[in-house]
Amino acid sequence: MPSNSNELTAAETRTLRALKTPAKIQRFLDDLPYHHADTAWSPRKVLRERTGHCLEGALLAAAALRVLGHKPLVMDLEGINDSDHVIALYKEKGYWGSIGKSNFSGLRFRAPVYKTIRELALSYFEDYFNLRGERTLRGYSMVVDLKSFDRYDWMTSEKSVWSVPEFLVTCRHFKLFPARIAQNLPRLDKRSFEAGFVGHHHKH
Secondary structure, three states: OOOOOOOHHHHHHHHHHHOHHHHHHHHHHHHEEEOOOOOOOOOHHHHHHEEEEHHHHHHHHHHHHHOOOOOOOEEEEEEEOOOOEEEEEEEEOOEHHHHHOOOOOOOEEEEEEEHHHHHHHHOOOOOEEEOOOOOOOEEOOOOEEEHHHHHHHHOOOOOOOOOHHHHHHHEEEOOOOOHHHOOOOOOOOOOOHHHHOOOOOOOO
């Protein structure tokens, strides 16, 4: 890394350190208004603008986890006929949990109870659907350590950090189940569909 340009300021660090647990990081994300601009803001810019979308929320959560002593890990969830969803990952006592920014109520926080990344990814299946009520989650990416993006100043850049989402879309992904299973998936029932929208208006 050429300089300390990827380091957060003392004030930014204090803000994130105050979010002492993954659950508090999730609450902070939930309180941020959602925006739909085609951007890839750094955590610094999200903290300043006080708004963010799915990818930006995951980056902010990863930065906050890093401040708390975790690795800044993220993962891409892959949808079909739907948008992808990026989540930040954390590990406690050998079990995985996650933090996410979404307008779908079921696509956000996961407590650290998942032994494998596949288990964690699969936990999003029932809540991952499009506006036609189709269950759309099909795969998940490798775990990506954002430390490898420090050279792009992903935590502090004033420009959108497109290198992260571009890598997440193209890196290795794993299928959750065979295509023959996917062909016969029933659509979501009306009650579950409406539950996904509680207090929210748009996808991811």
